[in-house]
Amino acid sequence: MNHLQLFLPCAAGVEELLGHEVHGITKQPVSVLRGGVMMEGSWRDVMQLNLWSRLAVRVMVQLQHRPYRNEKDLYDAASDVAWELWFTNKNTFKIDITSQHSPLKSLNFAALTIKDAIADRFRHKSGARPDVDTHWPHVHVHAHLNTDSVTLYIDTSGEPLFKRGWRQDKGDAPLKETLAAAMLAASGWSPEQPLYDPCCGSGTIAVEAAQMALNIAPGLQRPFAFERYLPFQKHVWEPIHQQAAEAAVTGPANAQEITIFGSDVAHRMVDFAQRNAERAGVAHALQLRGGDALQRMPPCSTEHKPVMMINPPYGERIEVRGVAGTQQTADTEDFFVQLATHWKSHFDGWTAWILAPDMKLPGRMRLKESRRVPMWNGPIECRLFKFDIQGRRVQPADKAAVQPGAAQ
Ligand SMILES: C[S@@+](CC[C@H](N)C(=O)[O-])C[C@H]1O[C@@H](n2cnc3c(N)ncnc32)[C@H](O)[C@@H]1O
Structure with missing residues (x-):
């Protein structure tokens, strides 16, 4: 063997x-x-x-x-x-x-x-x-x-490995855990950097990131087909499993140490994400909130190169809600234009990664991507786009325009 x-x-x-x-x-x-x-x-x-x-x-x-x-x-x-x-x-x-x-x-x-x-x-x-x-x-x-x-x-796996055992609550278009992990790996994100998913759904990206940060083995909570096979030796497997369990960083994190954040406009989804985080053993390392991605402000400073990682609502499978979704003429396209405007106003210095099936997304957002990584979400061909967000710089002429007493 x-x-x-x-x-x-x-x-x-x-x-x-x-x-x-x-x-x-x-x-x-x-x-x-x-x-x-x-x-x-x-x-x-x-x-x-x-x-x-x-x-x-x-x-x-x-x-x-x-x-x-x-x-x-x-x-x-x-x-x-x-x-x-x-x-x-x-x-x-x-x-x-x-x-x-x-x-x-x-x-x-x-x-x-x-x-x-x-x-x-x-x-x-x-x-x-x-x-x-x-x-x-x-x-x-x-x-x-x-x-x-x-x-x-x-x-030797049995159930596919994206079934980690912790995601029992999920929304309409959940991301596979393996793809969330691939997005994180492709971005080169490291746990010293704050991470924020403003459309977190059932929390897949945030939970995967938190498990990586806490060194929790993704397979720790599930059985495998090999455990039934003849070459299986319990006395060899148990120490391997035990070692992985001991490698996990446990204990409640200090609130200041929490650097992984998620939010979603649907409060039901935030509840799902919270329950999933609890089952995954990472609830103490995450902060999850309700709120519209077009209105939520950055959850932390830009001191440690923060990253946004998003699997946004897209097309038929899942609709945009919140501010953009309730406007009469609004559609997915409006959502992305408004998202880009919100980022330019408030997320200066952040890096954002978006997984989307639309090859023309950067043009629609009027943002120039600094990378595009091909990735398949099941049968859907996607790109993981990287945007280095630069806020609107106030021009000298604009400064003059906003001087107290100046004509508006
Ligand atoms: C494709 S799903 C994300 C799935 C998530 N990655 C998961 O694995 O469960 C898109 C999410 O965006 C949320 N959403 C839609 N419009 C939003 C908005 N304006 N602000 C924040 N979240 C929004 C939906 O509620 C949905 O949970």
């Missing part, structure tokens, strides 16, 4: 960041591929990655990779894997299949073929086969087909 081929998928656009993170966790060489990263690692790496990766969606062990032309080749490829080293006929399993330019006519049939091969192998070896459970299987087998090769993986 010391030379496992691991593949960690992630959202498109996040691969380089994930490569960096995985290298930091395992200290092993990592290959950055499209859609994820690959590395050779140990069973211990599997556990550490599940526990500590904020950017990976899963940790999978590659068990087969070979050429195929038809279903018979798939059957043979799946039959030749020693599945009985990983799970027993008492476990349930499910095949998830993806493909890129596969010549096969039916992916469903390909998945059935792989399922049959695994079941037949167990029946042959032990006299009984494991059952399929398409809802809550103990074991997820992932098959990926491309033009001429099939790859089979066993998933």
Whole structure:
């Protein structure tokens, strides 16, 4: 179990960041591929990655990779894997299949073929086969087909890793925790810098940031599929888990030390965010408030290079509310124009990062971005725009205009 081929998928656009993170966790060489990263690692790496990766969606062990032309080749490829080293006929399993330019006519049939091969192998070896459970299987087998090769993986995570266990209250368009973490990683934010999300919704960005600041492992509160697998050794896992629990910075923070802030126009969302923060063990490190992003003033000074990080209301999935949303002619576009005006008036010296699907957002806001990072929010292609906010400087002529007694 010391030379496992691991593949960690992630959202498109996040691969380089994930490569960096995985290298930091395992200290092993990592290959950055499209859609994820690959590395050779140990069973211990599997556990550490599940526990500590904020950017990976899963940790999978590659068990087969070979050429195929038809279903018979798939059957043979799946039959030749020693599945009985990983799970027993008492476990349930499910095949998830993806493909890129596969010549096969039916992916469903390909998945059935792989399922049959695994079941037949167990029946042959032990006299009984494991059952399929398409809802809550103990074991997820992932098959990926491309033009001429099939790859089979066993998933060690179970529920995808963005399900950290703390977000039970969410709004209409919650950001995946892994994407919130990717936004923070792409921005280069560090916990010494204040962070503010003025459209915080259920608090995903703020909670992720607070967990990073407090060194709380993202997987500390959830179970993993590997805990049911045959190579699992409780006496190895428990100290790893315990060490992570002890690494977290705990204790109530002094109010002056709170530098992570969130607000939302919907008070219901602020309640959700508060409950999520409590479950995530970071409520003492966050300040959450109600309020319109077009009216809220900066929650701190600019002394420590503060950052705004926003997944704003956009388009069909979620509407703008508050001042812009209640105006008769208002729409999303007005919201962004007014947001830019508000920032120029009150957020001089801040850096703002906005994740949006609109490639023309900077023009609409009449702001020039200093960076744009491609990122996918599920199927939606987005950009993470960086704006270095410079307030309106008062010109000498304007100064004259506002002199007491001067004509207005
Ligand atoms: C896309 S959601 C943010 C989701 C959040 N990142 C999460 O993970 O839950 C946009 C949020 O903006 C809020 N919103 C809409 N108009 C607003 C305004 N004028 N000021 C502040 N928040 C606003 C909505 O209530 C919603 O919670």
